[in-house]
Amino acid sequence: RDGTLNREQSFVCRPEDLVVLDGVRDALARLDAAGYQLVVVTNQSGVARGLYDEATLARIHARLHAELDGLPRAYLHCPHHPEPQLSRSGYAGPCPCRKPADGLLRQADRLMRVDWTRSFVVGDAARDLLMARDWPVRRVLVRCGKDWREQCSALERAQCEPDRICDDLAAAASWILSCPSAGAERAPGR
Numbered sequence: 001r002d003g004t005l006n007r008e009q010s011f012v013c014r015p016e017d018l019v020v021l022d023g024v025r026d027a028l029a030r031l032d033a034a035g036y037q038l039v040v041v042t043n044q045s046g047v048a049r050g051l052y053d054e055a056t057l058a059r060i061h062a063r064l065h066a067e068l069d070g071l072p073r074a075y076l077h078c079p080h081h082p083e084p085q086l087s088r089s090g091y092a093g094p095c096p097c098r099k100p101a102d103g104l105l106r107q108a109d110r111l112m113r114v115d116w117t118r119s120f121v122v123g124d125a126a127r128d129l130l131m132a133r134d135w136p137v138r139r140v141l142v143r144c145g146k147d148w149r150e151q152c153s154a155l156e157r158a159q160c161e162p163d164r165i166c167d168d169l170a171a172a173a174s175w176i177l178s179c180p181s182a183g184a185e186r187a188p189g190r
Contacts, residue, residue, distance in 0.1 A: 004124050005169065014052070038073055045079070057077065076111075078095065082094050120137055121135075
């Protein structure tokens with residue numbers, strides 16, 4: 001979410017802190033019109049840190065949903081923080097849903113009927129793409145959030161390079177829509 005749909009900042013703690021990036025609404029609308037099921041999967045350690053609660057996060061996502069004309073269709077989040085000393089709300093320690101683990105993709109799999117071989121994971125961080133390393137999807141890194149060179153280096157070290165690097169979600173959507181058989185050549189890895 002942060003750095004892909006909305007401006008990357010330390011934490012979005014209130015709905016009014018949310019700033020949607022240019023071109024995102026149109027990009028999501030084009031993907032939706034082409035039949036893609038759109039879902040956000042996001043680490044939100046601000047919940048564990050006590051910066052905001054689950055109800056506030058729901059309001060933030062409701063505002064994002066409204067600003068994006070009802071897209072994406074679902075928002076899945078991990079409220080945990082892996083370091084217990086930073087957690088103030090009981091969401092401490094390792095969990096299966098915090099990216100780069102694939103628990104949020106598994107939740108999406110249970111929630112929606114997804115053909116993963118025709119799916120894409122788009123994000124601004126190595127952990128976003130690492131989450132999908134064992135899934136039969138194409139991975140797209142966008143340069144509009146975190147330092148994309150650092151993210152590329154991390155992906156290279158993990159031997160999980162992106163299928164495409166795009167400037168932003170609008171460019172990623174254009175590339176996705178140009179792919180005739182999304183992910184068909186990638187063997188299922190789950």
